[in-house]
Amino acid sequence: MTATSRDPRRSRIRARVPQLAPTPIRTARGSRSAAADERVLAEFLEASLRVPDLVLPPRKRFEFPSPPTPVPEISAQALLSGDSAAAPPAVISAAAESGAFRVAGAVDARVVRDAIEASGALFAAPEEVKRELGRWFRRGDPVAGEEFFWFRPASPGEEGALDASLPGSTYRVFREKIDTVASKMEDVAKRVITVLSDNVKNPKGSALSREASSILCLTLYSCSMSKTCQNEIASTDPANSHALSILLSGRDRQICLRNQGGSTFFSLPAGSMLVTIDKQIQEWSNGEFKSAAGEILFEKTVEQDPFISLEFLYSPGDLHLSEVGRHARCIDHPKLVSFRDQILIALVLLSFFYLFWC
Numbered sequence: 327m328t329a330t331s332r333d334p335r336r337s338r339i340r341a342r343v344p345q346l347a348p349t350p351i352r353t354a355r356g357s358r359s360a361a362a363d364e365r366v367l368a369e370f371l372e373a374s375l376r377v378p379d380l381v382l383p384p385r386k387r388f389e390f391p392s393p394p395t396p397v398p399e400i401s402a403q404a405l406l407s408g409d410s411a412a413a414p415p416a417v418i419s420a421a422a423e424s425g426a427f428r429v430a431g432a433v434d435a436r437v438v439r440d441a442i443e444a445s446g447a448l449f450a451a452p453e454e455v456k457r458e459l460g461r462w463f464r465r466g467d468p469v470a471g472e473e474f475f476w477f478r479p480a481s482p483g484e485e486g487a488l489d490a491s492l493p494g495s496t497y498r499v500f501r502e503k504i505d506t507v508a509s510k511m512e513d514v515a516k517r518v519i520t521v522l523s524d525n526v527k528n529p530k531g532s533a534l535s536r537e538a539s540s541i542l543c544l545t546l547y548s549c550s551m552s553k554t555c556q557n558e559i560a561s562t563d564p565a566n567s568h569a570l571s572i573l574l575s576g577r578d579r580q581i582c583l584r585n586q587g588g589s590t591f592f593s594l595p596a597g598s599m600l601v602t603i604d605k606q607i608q609e610w611s612n613g614e615f616k617s618a619a620g621e622i623l624f625e626k627t628v629e630q631d632p633f634i635s636l637e638f639l640y641s642p643g644d645l646h647l648s649e650v651g652r653h654a655r656c657i658d659h660p661k662l663v664s665f666r667d668q669i670l671i672a673l674v675l676l677s678f679f680y681l682f683w684c
Contacts, residue, residue, distance in 0.1 A: 397424060397583060397592055397600075402432040405517055414521045421522060425585050425603040425618030428594065432574070433510045435596035437503075439576035442544075442634050444503040447496045448474050449546045449632070455491050462488065476542040478508060507574065508542050508638065511599065515540075515570050515640035518601055526611050538567040541639045546632055547624070569607050572638040573600040573620050585618035594622075606641075 398420045404413040420427035449472055456463040464473045477484065489497045523529075573581070576596055583590045583602070594600055600620045608617040624633050 397426055397428055397590065399428040399430050399598075402429050402514070402599075405429060406513060414525070417518060417521045418525050421603050421607075421615040423616070424583075424587070424590075425608075425616035426583055426620060427601055429514055429599040429601060430595070431597065432514060432599045433507055433597050435576050437576075438507055438574060438597060438636070441500075441503040441507045442576055442636060444500045445474065445544050445634055446632065448492065448500060448544070449634075451492055451496065455493070459488065459491050472546045474544045474546075476504070476508070476544070478512065478540045478542060504542070507636070511542070511572050511574060511638040512540065512640065514599060514601065515572060515638065516642070518570060519640070519642045522607065522611070522615060527614060528612050530610050530612050538639075538641050540568075540641050543637045543639060545635045545637070547635065567606070568604050568639040568641045569610075570638075570640040571602045571604055571620070572640065573602075573622060574598075574636045574638070575622060580623040581620055582623055583618055583620045586616060591623075604639075 398416060400413055400416050400420075405417070407413075417427065462475050462477075464475065465471075485497075485501070573594070574597075575594060578596050579594050581592055581594045581600055583592070583600075602618045602620045603615050605617045607615050622635050
């Protein structure tokens with residue numbers, strides 16, 4: 327090998343590494359560092375920064391929640407006449423959608439106010455009398471201060487006990503005033519039950535439950551606002567023991583209706599009824615008709631008289647399959663033949679075969 331020869335040089339592979347930021351160079355006090363140079367800093371940022379392409383999500387159009395279904399109104403004359411073609415479809419539609427509807431012009435508003443005023447004497451009875459009549463009087467919660475249950479139909483013994491225990495002619499005056507109102511509410515309830523039972527498609531069982539009798543409930547409130555308005559999470563599910571609930575007021579009132587769709591607030595004119603379907607009907611109809619709960623909202627002032635609400639809880643315990651579900655009975659259901667009957671039929675056919683062909 328000559329002196330001019332050189333050793334072969336190894337190939338060098340230069341790895342591509344990210345460019346490091348320039349290190350500041352300490353210089354004299356007050357002078358700038360190398361990193362502060364605009365050109366060097368710009369080259370570093372251009373080589374190191376990788377800004378991703380950002381794509382904004384598609385703009386979603388804001389949609390307001392759908393308003394609650396308005397509570398339909400049915401004329402009391404059309405509902406109670408029995409021969410109207412408009413009332414039954416409206417009742418069925420309301421029961422299937424919201425579980426409630428209003429009955430306009432059901433009772434004269436003055437008659438309702440007179441009945442409520444007469445009931446004030448019941449709550450003014452002495453406490454010892456109320457304890458003695460414990461079946462009819464019940465102490466409620468802080469909102470519903472007191473309740474009086476008037477069972478329908480009332481037996482002669484029950485009416486005698488009320489008349490003898492309540493002072494003076496309190497019960498006789500109350501019964502005279504309230505009987506007309508209660509009869510109107512009961513007529514509406516019977517008509518609604520008849521319409522629903524005649525048009526139910528697949529009822530559960532042959533009759534509605536006999537858990538309780540019908541009750542006219544009068545509630546004396548002692549708070550500035552009703553329970554449903556104050557506590558929205560409180561349970562307002564209707565009781566299972568009744569089929570229908572009917573609210574009635576002698577004055578224009580605001581109503582809070584709660585059902586599966588949420589809460590709805592609307593006005594109930596004086597003398598009109600609010601009919602709500604209770605859970606007994608919902609379970610009996612296998613969910614075809616929905617349940618709901620309604621409550622009167624009110625504001626009480628110091629000068630105002632005590633507020634008393636009127637609610638009728640109807641239980642049709644005397645209706646059986648012979649009276650209800652005529653529409654359901656018109657449907658032809660397949661008839662099943664038991665295995666035992668099939669064997670007997672086969673034996674009879676074999677006997678005829680051997681007698682006539684052998």
